[in-house]
Amino acid sequence: MLYYPKRRDTVIKALLYAWLLFFAVAAFQIPHSLSTASSSDPESTTSSNRIAVAAVGDGVTSEISPIAGKAPYYLIFDEKGVFVKSVKNPGQSTGRDSSSGVINLLLKESCKTVIAGTFGGKMRNRLEANHIQYYEREGIVEKTVKAFVKTNLFLGGYPRSFPWGHCRSSYLFCSWRPPSPRE
Template identity: 25%
Template structure:
C-alpha cells in the first residue's frame, strides 16, 4: 500500500508540510520496495481547486493512504469516495524519513 506524505522539499530530511492541496511536494513511499520518490505538487499555486486536483494526482500514483497536517473539506469526501485513508499528523518538525520510519511495521 503506497503512502503519500505532504513535504516541504524533495529529500528525506524535508519536513512535513501541513497543507495538503498546497504542499510543495508529495513523498510517495512504497513499503514493498522500501523506496520513496518525490513529486512536485503542480497545484500548489492554483487559484482554486488545488485540493481536488492534488487528490487526482495522488490517486493516479496508486496511493491508499495520505499523511498531512490538515485536509480541506472539499478533499475529504473525494478521498472517502476513492477509499484513500487520511492520516492527520500534528508534528511538523518531523522529517519525511522519521514519518516513514513510524509507518513501517517492523
C-alpha cells in the first residue's frame, strides 16, 4: 500500500474544519441567557427571553387580540410561561403608527417573542429590525403560552419573522420541518 502524506493532511484538515463548523453551529443553538436568580418573585428576575402576548383583557384567561398594534393589553410571561405582569398598550390610543409604542414596550420589558392574532406590515418590519420574533396565534392566552413554551423551548420553532427559526443558518439542526404536501 502506498503512503500519500498530502492526501492524509487534506483529510485531517477537512475533519478539523467539520468539527469547528459543528461546534460553531452548536454554540448558536444554546440559549444566550441562563438565569441564575434564586428569588421566587418573577418581577425580580431579569430574563431577556420574555414572551409578550397581545390580549383583549388584563388577565391570563382573556383572548389573544386579533390585531397586535391595537391590543388593549400586553401580558408579559417569562421564558417558562409564568405570568409576570400585565401592561396597558401605549400604542392603542395613537393613530396609524401604533407599532412604535408597542416596540418600545417590548424592548423595555426585554421581550424577545411576541404573540398576537395578526401583525401589520410596519409592525413586522420593526420587529425584525429589533430581532424580536413574532407568532400569529389565536385563542386563550394562558393555553397558547403553555403550548408555545412546551413546543418551542426557544431552540427551534417556526417564527413568522425568520423562515428557519433560531437556526436559520443551518437547516439540519432546526426542529421545524416544512409541512408535507397534501395528497
